[in-house]
Amino acid sequence: MKAMVAEPPKRNSVKLVEIPKPLPKQGQVLLKTLSVGIDGTDREINEGIYGSPPSGSRYLVLGHEALARVQEVGDQVENFSEGDVVVPTVRRPCKENCLNCRTGISDFCLTGNYFEHGIYKLHGFASEYAVSDADFLIRIPPELGNLAVLLEPLSIVEKAVTQSFKIQERMMWKPKRAFVVGAGPLGLLATMILRLKGLEVYAAATREKESLKAKIVRNVGGTYVNVRETPIKTLEEKFDIVIEATGRVEAALEALSLLGPNSVMCFLGVYREKRACEEFGKVLTNMVLGNRLMFGSVSSNKSHFEMGIKDMLEIKRRYKDALNRLITRKLHLSDFEQAFRSEREDVKTIIHFK
Numbered sequence: 092m093k094a095m096v097a098e099p100p101k102r103n104s105v106k107l108v109e110i111p112k113p114l115p116k117q118g119q120v121l122l123k124t125l126s127v128g129i130d131g132t133d134r135e136i137n138e139g140i141y142g143s144p145p146s147g148s149r150y151l152v153l154g155h156e157a158l159a160r161v162q163e164v165g166d167q168v169e170n171f172s173e174g175d176v177v178v179p180t181v182r183r184p185c186k187e188n189c190l191n192c193r194t195g196i197s198d199f200c201l202t203g204n205y206f207e208h209g210i211y212k213l214h215g216f217a218s219e220y221a222v223s224d225a226d227f228l229i230r231i232p233p234e235l236g237n238l239a240v241l242l243e244p245l246s247i248v249e250k251a252v253t254q255s256f257k258i259q260e261r262m263m264w265k266p267k268r269a270f271v272v273g274a275g276p277l278g279l280l281a282t283m284i285l286r287l288k289g290l291e292v293y294a295a296a297t298r299e300k301e302s303l304k305a306k307i308v309r310n311v312g313g314t315y316v317n318v319r320e321t322p323i324k325t326l327e328e329k330f331d332i333v334i335e336a337t338g339r340v341e342a343a344l345e346a347l348s349l350l351g352p353n354s355v356m357c358f359l360g361v362y363r364e365k366r367a368c369e370e371f372g373k374v375l376t377n378m379v380l381g382n383r384l385m386f387g388s389v390s391s392n393k394s395h396f397e398m399g400i401k402d403m404l405e406i407k408r409r410y411k412d413a414l415n416r417l418i419t420r421k422l423h424l425s426d427f428e429q430a431f432r433s434e435r436e437d438v439k440t441i442i443h444f445k
């Protein structure tokens with residue numbers, strides 16, 4: 092069968108290869124992949140700066156954002172049968188005596204020895220067939236159709252937002268205004284989820300006011316800020332919640348000025364640039380004097396995928412085709428290389444498997 096693989100830490104190693112079709116073991120299912128989404132993590136794996144093949148393999152099958160159909164079930168699989176449409180979660184528990192992995196929240200793994208399909212020590216789903224433990228599959232209602240390929244990135248946002256709200260239970264908190272830095276898939280999905288929660292939402296990016304990203308923000312009742320015209324540091328409003336979804340140090344530091352009293356900021360990027368913050372003392376004092384809080388959030392667990400399904404249905408109901416508009420490129424597997432070249436108006440690229 093055909094598979095899209097990379098060989099980290101080699102640079103630009105992504106290619107299509109023929110590999111043997113996997114067999115589902117006990118408790119596993121064989122999946123027929125329908126589509127995979129490509130994100131920044133896939134591009135970083137292709138750049139050779141992230142990711143790791145399974146032990147004993149030279150290559151890593153990519154694809155952690157997937158939509159698939161159950162083709163065959165292994166022994167002792169009871170909840171799924173042939174034909175079910177599913178999205179697999181990404182992270183799998185470590186094998187140690189880890190409280191969080193043992194209780195279904197491996198997104199909070201304590202040992203760091205977790206596995207991630209398509210990223211870290213487990214093959215992904217960008218192959219004609221793939222296997223996953225049945226316990227980590229999310230059943231997709233037919234109404235969602237192909238849009239469910241967005242469920243994995245949405246689960247990342249669901250976790251970030253739920254965690255923000257949970258953390259803020261430290262006091263009485265009635266958030267009114269949110270600011271989302273970045274309008275890639277995560278930023279736009281965060282904008283939608285915060286709108287569903289009834290917040291006034293600002294989303295900022297570098298694209299012009301008539302760009303697709305700006306239109307999607309307005310489509311869901313948000314306010315778009317073009318930071319080339321209106322730099323974040325010139326904004327005087329303060330916000331209850333700030334979500335950083337650019338992965339850029341510069342943008343993240345600038346966004347600190349948006350934090351109102353008792354507010355919370357969630358970081359979703361992997362910040363690779365080296366950049367010192369000369370005013371770190373001021374940043375810390377500002378955190379203390381305003382009870383402000385910053386936290387990072389990575390990965391997600393089944394509960395966030397389940398929340399994502401409910402919210403996707405609600406977004407469809409309220410904002411019609413807002414989710415469809417995020418999918419800007421649909422490529423066939425044979426054109427996979429294009430997915431690793433970014434295009435100006437691209438939001439989410441999907442690769443289809445026949």
Ligand code: BGC
Binds near residue numbers: 181210247390
């Ligand atoms: C994935 C997460 C994963 C993270 C770090 C992201 O792109 O969506 O599931 O935990 O990368 O590997």
Ligand code: ZN
Binds near residue numbers: 189191192202204205
């Ligand atoms: Zn663990």
